[in-house]
Amino acid sequence: MKAVRLHGPRDLRVDALNEPGQPGTGDVLLRVGAVGICGSDLHMVLDGRIGDTVFTSPLVIGHEFMGTITAVGEGALDGSQRPLRVGQRVAVDPSTPCGHCEICERGYPNLCPNHTFYGVYPTPGALQECMIVHGQNCFPIPDSIGDGAGTLLETLGVAIHAVDLGKLRVAETVAVIGCGPVGMLIVKLALLAGSSVVYAFDKFPWRVEKAQKWGAQAYHADSVDPLKTVMEATGGRGVDVAFEAGWADESVQLAADMARCGGRLVLVGIPGDDRLYLRHSTARRKGLTIRMSRRMKHTYPRAIRLATSGAMDLDDLISETVPLDQAPTAFDKNLRYEAGVQKIIIKVT
Numbered sequence: 001m002k003a004v005r006l007h008g009p010r011d012l013r014v015d016a017l018n019e020p021g022q023p024g025t026g027d028v029l030l031r032v033g034a035v036g037i038c039g040s041d042l043h044m045v046l047d048g049r050i051g052d053t054v055f056t057s058p059l060v061i062g063h064e065f066m067g068t069i070t071a072v073g074e075g076a077l078d079g080s081q082r083p084l085r086v087g088q089r090v091a092v093d094p095s096t097p098c099g100h101c102e103i104c105e106r107g108y109p110n111l112c113p114n115h116t117f118y119g120v121y122p123t124p125g126a127l128q129e130c131m132i133v134h135g136q137n138c139f140p141i142p143d144s145i146g147d148g149a150g151t152l153l154e155t156l157g158v159a160i161h162a163v164d165l166g167k168l169r170v171a172e173t174v175a176v177i178g179c180g181p182v183g184m185l186i187v188k189l190a191l192l193a194g195s196s197v198v199y200a201f202d203k204f205p206w207r208v209e210k211a212q213k214w215g216a217q218a219y220h221a222d223s224v225d226p227l228k229t230v231m232e233a234t235g236g237r238g239v240d241v242a243f244e245a246g247w248a249d250e251s252v253q254l255a256a257d258m259a260r261c262g263g264r265l266v267l268v269g270i271p272g273d274d275r276l277y278l279r280h281s282t283a284r285r286k287g288l289t290i291r292m293s294r295r296m297k298h299t300y301p302r303a304i305r306l307a308t309s310g311a312m313d314l315d316d317l318i319s320e321t322v323p324l325d326q327a328p329t330a331f332d333k334n335l336r337y338e339a340g341v342q343k344i345i346i347k348v349t
């Protein structure tokens with residue numbers, strides 16, 4: 001079968017691999033339907049690492065995915081403890097916490113130090129035609145959610161978790177820096193959660209346009225002074241909650257500058273150089289509450305409800321769908337941020 005593996009920085013290849021065998025106890029065999037390209041995949045392709053996780057042998061990447069179950073191992077239950085069956089379409093949560101350590105028991109499975117993650121070394125990801133996954137990571141999706149939208153449930157889960165950390169209250173004001181897929185979903189969720197206004201900023205005009213369409217007061221970050229814009233609009237007060245969902249460079253400081261005194265700052269983006277750029281005095285004088293967003297906690301059921309109800313138009317975020325063979329080209333295109341690129345979906349089978 002075909003698989004896309006990362007052999008080193010900027011070295012993605014379509015390789016031939018053996019098909020996996022039959023699923024063991026609790027696992028299922030999945031025919032992978034679609035995989036979304038995520039910002040963290042782009043970091044991995046560029047640098048051969050994500051944060052301090054370095055890979056040392058070729059790795060099948062891809063962690064935002066869905067597929068159809070083709071075989072069920074003994075006793076395999078889904079993420080809601082229901083039996084899985086052949087033929088079900090499922091979205092897959094890529095993270096597998098141990099479920100038994102102190103951190104898991106305290107209710108932070110997203111921070112489990114013993115977890116594995118599909119598509120992050122050493123666990124192979126989803127850019128392959130078939131793979132075995134744990135039943136507990138699977139969440140059945142209705143036919144009304146297409147394959148591409150099914151992969152975006154992972155992205156939506158990340159955004160839901162970030163908004164949860166922001167502890168938004170009705171009629172509060174929000175700023176979102178970075179209108180990639182996660183930033184866009186945060187914009188929409190903040191509005192659904194009752195924010196009175198969401199100021200959104202991005203460097204790409206097509207993203208600004210989409211954020212505007214989705215209900216934000218959106219601005220091109222290079223054409224306006226983002227901080228001045230927010231301060232003028234809020235009468236010098238700043239916003240209640242500022243989300244950084246971009247490349248986490250000087251944008252972290254900018255988000256902190258936009259937050260009101262006593263406000264909240266939620267950091268979602270991952271910086272290329274693994275450094276946090278924030279003036280101590282900004283955070284201290286304002287007494288900011290800073291939350292670092294790490295993955296998600298059982299957000300798939302909520303994400304599926306939002307997608308099914310029509311509250312979230314996930315398809316509207318998909319800029320292009322390409323076949324598996326074209327995955328390396330698609331990553332290149334995404335890395336260059338060619339005009340119009342938002343979420344690229346790779347159709348695997």
Ligand SMILES: [Zn+2]
Pocket residue numbers: 038039040063064154155
């Ligand atoms: Zn991702």
Ligand SMILES: [Zn+2]
Pocket residue numbers: 097098099100101102103104105109112113114115
């Ligand atoms: Zn654990």
